[in-house]
Amino acid sequence: MTFFLVVTLNGLTLAALYFLAASGFTLIFGLMRTVNMAHGALILLGGYVGYQIVDTTGIWTLGVLGGGLASAFAGGLVQAGILGRIQGDELRQTLASIAVSIVMADLMLWHWGGLTYQVELPEALAGGQFIPLLGIGYATIRILLILLAIVLGVLLWLLIAKTRLGAIIRAGVDDRTMLRALGFNVARIFVLVFALGGALAGMAGVVAASALSIAPGTDLQFLLSSLVVVIVGGMGSIGGAALGAILIGLAEQYGLAYAPTYGVVFSFAIMVLVLAVRPQGLMGRSEA
Amino acid sequence: MPVNTINGEPYALDVQGVGRRFGEFWAIEDVTLKVRPGERRAILGPNGAGKTTLFNVITGDFPASSGTIRMFGLDVTTAPVEKRIAHGLRRTYQHALLFDGLTVAETLFLAVCGVAGGWRKILPLRRDDENRDRAIELAHRAGLGDQIDHQVELLSHGQRRQLEIGLALAEDPTLLLLDEPAAGLSPAERPKLAELLRTLPDSVAVVLIEHDMDIALQTSQSVTVLHNGRMLAEGTPQDVMKDADVHRVYVGGSHGH
Numbered sequence: 227m228t229f230f231l232v233v234t235l236n237g238l239t240l241a242a243l244y245f246l247a248a249s250g251f252t253l254i255f256g257l258m259r260t261v262n263m264a265h266g267a268l269i270l271l272g273g274y275v276g277y278q279i280v281d282t283t284g285i286w287t288l289g290v291l292g293g294g295l296a297s298a299f300a301g302g303l304v305q306a307g308i309l310g311r312i313q314g315d316e317l318r319q320t321l322a323s324i325a326v327s328i329v330m331a332d333l334m335l336w337h338w339g340g341l342t343y344q345v346e347l348p349e350a351l352a353g354g355q356f357i358p359l360l361g362i363g364y365a366t367i368r369i370l371l372i373l374l375a376i377v378l379g380v381l382l383w384l385l386i387a388k389t390r391l392g393a394i395i396r397a398g399v400d401d402r403t404m405l406r407a408l409g410f411n412v413a414r415i416f417v418l419v420f421a422l423g424g425a426l427a428g429m430a431g432v433v434a435a436s437a438l439s440i441a442p443g444t445d446l447q448f449l450l451s452s453l454v455v456v457i458v459g460g461m462g463s464i465g466g467a468a469l470g471a472i473l474i475g476l477a478e479q480y481g482l483a484y485a486p487t488y489g490v491v492f493s494f495a496i497m498v499l500v501l502a503v504r505p506q507g508l509m510g511r512s513e514a
Numbered sequence: 515m516p517v518n519t520i521n522g523e524p525y526a527l528d529v530q531g532v533g534r535r536f537g538e539f540w541a542i543e544d545v546t547l548k549v550r551p552g553e554r555r556a557i558l559g560p561n562g563a564g565k566t567t568l569f570n571v572i573t574g575d576f577p578a579s580s581g582t583i584r585m586f587g588l589d590v591t592t593a594p595v596e597k598r599i600a601h602g603l604r605r606t607y608q609h610a611l612l613f614d615g616l617t618v619a620e621t622l623f624l625a626v627c628g629v630a631g632g633w634r635k636i637l638p639l640r641r642d643d644e645n646r647d648r649a650i651e652l653a654h655r656a657g658l659g660d661q662i663d664h665q666v667e668l669l670s671h672g673q674r675r676q677l678e679i680g681l682a683l684a685e686d687p688t689l690l691l692l693d694e695p696a697a698g699l700s701p702a703e704r705p706k707l708a709e710l711l712r713t714l715p716d717s718v719a720v721v722l723i724e725h726d727m728d729i730a731l732q733t734s735q736s737v738t739v740l741h742n743g744r745m746l747a748e749g750t751p752q753d754v755m756k757d758a759d760v761h762r763v764y765v766g767g768s769h770g771h
Binding site: 390393394396397399400401403404405406407408409410411 | 573594613620
């Protein structure tokens, strides 16, 4: 029983990380129809910057914020400088974002080298925590990660459902031409939302570098998992990203624990199943 | 030097020799249109005459390839869309473009916010009761008082048309471009829309594209006829009705409908 509980918690931890990584990706796709293949690079950049900040100052929260800020800036720059100039040409944007991801990956390799980095945790988060409800102990950082994903998910939902920016984003998902006709500078909103997606990616990177570790190649892992999560959950849907992340996170961990040889197969089996039965994803809207 | 004013007042809309080219093809060419403040003007013409292109050039959706456009004396030829909107311009589209995922109140709320300038229209995270009240007032003006919290997706075709006009009325427009507002409406829905158009404030200049000649001639003080991207005739409805060229295009020509 304890084994099952721990595996479940591991699955939820992974799901939390996947959700943090995929939420920004799906937010950007939902509004702009841009498949941002540089999303993994933004995650890795956030992780490196966060590592640097924690290494210098020793303040973990500052690292998370700084990593988010760095990737927000980079994301906004990519949209304003490159992707925004070819807006509406989705295939070209996707190819351009692949180019951006390669350039970013090489720049990061140049600056941070090929080493594996792990962000040092503050004392309070370093150990484990007994969970009375379940009767088992579990790593504090992992519990925090799950809580962080829940809090961010709720904040994102509030932003989208309750604020003016959220209404603008939802309106832009439906019709950009009309949004512009109402007097909104759509290009500027795109840069803002790209920066927001970058911030989520950057924070995910720092958290990943704390709970696991980061190295060259981490960017592609996260890009791949983000793609799988949003394809399963439905491109453009925050709720879908949460659902997809939970499914994929649990499937991978259960697979690893109970059928180690075939562990990798499970997440892709889910994806194939979803694509066959509900191609728009579990919570995705079908294109009219 | 062309005349830019009428009785010392600038025109609400002063389009001077405007053209728009797509590749080698001129969708409209050398169009001149002067609309007085508060005037009701109809744009007529067969399919492909360039009516909607003219609207797109006036609003800035497509920049003009030649000529100048002034609104109330201000040259907006190269101004971005949001600047023209801040200056009082509103439009509706031939096929209603609306946000299906939003409610009527949210949609109108965005229309009210969109007229404000700069970052202020995007960023406030607080509730904005003043603008919300204005959105609800707009809903009542558009005849959608009972549908305020309805999802736009669930509105009937006629209600969508009403909502579009509600959007266009946000924050006291001075120049309204309506692209076939009656298209696709059932006979039962038409009077409601006609009533809405009749009650538009006198201060607003209205330019109306209407395929249906009868409706256009009833609602307008003056008429401009486009044909193959060029001006064919202009004048009072009576004059235009008598115009030989117009007769040829609408009755005798192969472009009639």
